[in-house]
Amino acid sequence: MFVVWGPELGFLYNDPYLEILGAKHPAALGGGFRTIWSEVWPNVEVLVKTAMTGEAVYREDFPLVLKRHGRDEPCWFTFSYSPVRDERGFVEGMLCIVSETTGKVLADRRNAFLVGLEDRLRSLTAPGDVTAAAAEFLGRHLGAARAGYGDIDALQEVVSVDQDWTHDETVASLAGEARALDGFGPAVIAELKAGRTLIVEDCYADPRVSEAYAATWDSIGCRALVVAPLIKEGRLRAILYVHNPAPRRWTPGDEAMVRGTAERTWAAAERGRAEAALRESEARLRSLNADLERQVIERAQARGRTWQLSPDLMGALNSRGYFETSNPAWQTVLGWSEAEMASMSIFELLHPDDVDRTRQGFQLTQLGQPAIRFENRYRCKDGTYRWISWVGIPEDGMVYCTGRDVTEEKRQAEELAERTAERDHLWQSSPDLLGVLDFDGVFRRVNPAWGTILGFEAHELVGTRVDQLIHPDDIELTEAALVRATGGRLPAVENRYRHKDGSYRWISWVAAPRSGLIYAIGRHVTAEKAQAEALRQAEDTLRQSQKMEAVGQLTGGLAHDFNNLLAGISGSLQMMQTRMAQGRLGELDRYITAALGASRRAAALTHRLLAFTRRQTLEPKPTDVNRLVAGMEELVRRTVGPAIDVEIVGAAGLWATLVDPNQLENALLNLCINARDAMPDGGRLTVETANRWLDERAARTRDLAPGQYVSLCVSDTGTGMTPEVVGRAFDPFFTTKPIGMGTGLGLSMIYGFVRQSGGQARIYSEPGQGTMVCLYLPRHHGKAEAEDEAAGQAAVPRAEQGETVLVVDDEPTVRMLVADVLAELGYTAIEAADGPAGLEVLQSDTRIDLLVTDVGLPGGMNGRQMADAARMHRPGLKVLFITGYAENAVLSHGHLDPGMHVLTKPFAIEMLASRIKELIYVE
Structure with missing residues (x-):
C-alpha cells in the first residue's frame, strides 16, 4: 500500500510495495506521485482526482504499462483509492491498497x-x-x-x-x-x-x-x-x-x-494423418484382399502381371514353410531376392516373439481352414523388422499368400495410443477440476483433483447432479448457465461447491458445450476470494474511521456553538444579578433581551440538529402549499431585499399534502435566504409549486416510491454549485459561506424534515447557471385545513373553580415554571418527579383536567407510557408533552393520538400558557 498527501501528492509506501516500485526505490520515497509514476499518470489521473474529491475508487485487473527490465511491459493491478481527510474534514490525500494480478490475468x-x-x-x-x-x-x-x-x-x-x-x-x-x-x-x-x-x-x-x-x-x-x-x-x-x-x-x-x-x-x-492413413489402408486392404481372393479362387491368368507389379508381398508356401514362388515386392519391401526366399523357411524370417503364433496359424491351413488372416514381423535383409498383414488361402497342399506392409500404420496407432495416454496423464495430474457433464447437469466423468480440492472420489460424483453440490445461494446462477449452454459457449461462472466435510470452496469455471456434453475446467479460488474479502473489510474499516472523524467534527462544532450561547445566557444572568444588587433596575431589560436571544438561538440550533437526524416531532396537517407560500410572500420579499426580483408561480388545482406547516415555512425561508446569498449582485428568485405524478423510472431517480407528489421548488440565477458541493450540501455543518454567515445546518434540517414527512429533497445546479432546490411531498387525498381566522381574537377565560393540572418532569426548574404559569391562570397544580409517581396520582380519584409531562422520565417509565397507562383509567385525558429530545419511537414515529399535543423545549412562557388554555377550553 502507499499514501499520497498534499497538493504535490507526496509519496510514502510500505515494504511490500517495493516489488512493484522496483528500481524507483529509494529515490521515490517522499517524491511527487506524478513524477515517480509519470509513465502511468495519464491512465490513473482521473482516478486520483476522483479520490482527492472525496469519492473512493476501486478497480480490478486494471491494465498499465510499466518499464521493467529496461523495457515497457504490460501489467495488471487490483487496487482501491480511498480519500484521507484532515482534522477539518478536507481531503488532503489518499490511501492506495494494491496487489499485482498480472500472473492471474496472463x-x-x-x-x-x-x-x-x-x-x-x-x-x-x-x-x-x-x-x-x-x-x-x-x-x-x-x-x-x-x-x-x-x-x-x-x-x-x-x-x-x-x-x-x-x-x-x-x-x-x-x-x-x-x-x-x-x-x-x-x-x-x-x-x-x-x-x-x-x-x-x-x-x-x-x-x-x-x-x-x-x-x-x-x-x-x-x-x-x-x-x-x-x-x-x-x-x-x-x-x-x-x-x-x-x-x-x-x-x-x-x-x-x-x-x-x-x-x-x-x-x-x-x-488427422493417422485417421486418414487408417481409412486409406483399410480401404486398400479390403480392395486388395477381395482382388487376391478372387484371383486365387479363379486362378486368373492375369496373375502374372499382378505378380510382377504388385507392391504387396505374394507367394506360394509349401507344407514345410518354404516359398516355392515369391514376387519382386519381397526384394522391394524386405530386401530378399527370389532365390534367397526360396532357400529360407518363413520361420527363419519371423521375429522370435511371432514364431509360435504364426506356426499355429500355418497348421490350421493344413487341417482344412479355408483362409487365415494374421499380422507378424518379418526380418529385413538389413536386420530390421517390418510388420506384414497376411491373407492365406490353402489349395492343393499349398498356401497362397498376399501380405501388405503395415509398419507405418502400426507406428501411427502406437503414437495415437501414446497421445491418448498423455491426455489421460494430463487428466489425472491436473491440479484444476476437470469434468464432463450433460445438459441436465449430471456428471459423466471427473478427474482426481475433485478428491484433492473437495474430498470426493470419482465414483461418488459420477451420476450426481451438479445442484447437489452447489451452495443454495448459487443454484439459480448455475442453472441459468446450464440453460444457456444449449445455445453455445458457456459464460465464465464463479460459484461455491460443497466439500465432503460440509464446508464450501469457491470455484471459477470455464466451460464449453460440444456434442451434447459440457466440458468444464474449474480453478480453486477460495484463497483469492478471501483476499478480496479482507481487502473489502479493510476498506470498510477505513470508511468507518472516516465516519468517526466526521462525528468528532460534528461534536466539536456543536460544543463550540453551545459554549458561545451559554456564555451569553450565563453572562447576562450574572450581570442582571449584579445590577439588581446595585439597585440599577433600569439596565435589566438589556441583559434580559440578550439572554432571551441566546436561548432562542440555542433552541433553533437543537431544532436543526433534530431535523437533520430526523428525530424531531412533527405536527402534520393537511396543508395548502399555495396558501402557505402566498402568506410568506411579503416576508420573503423583505428578507431577500430589493435587488432580487421575486416571482411566485402557484400551480392551479394544487393537491393538498400532509405536512407540518411551521416546518415547511422554515424550510421555505431557509431556501430563499440561501438563494439570496448566492446572488450578491442581484438576480431572480422563483418559488414554484406543481402536481407531480412520478412513474417507476422518475421515482427511482428521486429515491421515492411511485405515486403522486406535491413539489415546492426554489430556483435562483446565482453562482450555482459544483457536483462536489451538491454531493455534500445536505451534510451537517457543511457550508460554503464565510465564517459567521451560516452554521451549515439549514439544508440538513430541510432534508431531515422532508424525509421524515415521507418525501425527498433534490438539488439541481450548474456553476454559473444558478440552482434549483425541489421538495417532493406526498399527496394528501383530502382538503387542506382552513385558516383559523378567529384564533387569538377572543380572550380565553381563567380557570374555573377546582380545575387541576398534573405536572410531571424530572427537572425541578421546569416544574416550578409550569406550576407558576398554572397559578397565574388560576389552576391547581400537582407536581410529580417521575413516571411511577405521576401514574399513582392519575390512577387515584383526584380531579385531573390536563396532564403536562416530559417524554424522557426516570423511574423506568417514560411520559408516553405513563399517558397511555393513565388513559386506561381516564379515556378522555388531555395530554401536553413537553420535551427537548422527542424520540419518534416514544411518540409513535412523530404521530400523536387524539387529545395529545407536544411542545418542544425550550419554549416561551407565553406559548406554554396559550397551549394550556387551548387544550382545556378549545378541545
Missing part, C-alpha cells in the same frame, strides 16, 4: 487461448488445415508478424513449410519453401535438437547467432523469434515458429503459449 488468457485452440483444431482433420489454423490462431493472439509450422525430414537436414500465416502483405510468406536446417546456425540447431524452446529477442544481440546468420534472418523479417521444437522418438520432427521484424521481449507466458500450441498442433495433425 494465466487466464493463456488458458482461454488454449481452450479456444482446442475447440478450433478439434473440428479439423486434414494436417495442412490443422497447422494453418494453429499458426493463425497463435500469431493473431501474440500480435506477431508471421507464424508457421514446419516438418523436418528424416535426415534432419531440411525443414518444409506447407502453409504459414502473416499479419499483412509487408511480411513475406515462407510457405512452399524447403530450407536447409543448418541455415539456423550450429548453436541454434543444438538448442532445438535438445528439445529447448528457442527465444531470440534481437538476433543481432544474441550470442548464439552469428552476424551472417542474423543478417539472413533479418532479411526474411524475423529479427525476434520464438521456435518450439517437437522431439518425437528422440528425433527432431517439426518446429512451430513465431517471427517479429523488430526486436521484442518475449514473456514466459509467450513461451508457454507457443510450446502449448506446438504440442496441440502436433497431436491434432498426427491424429
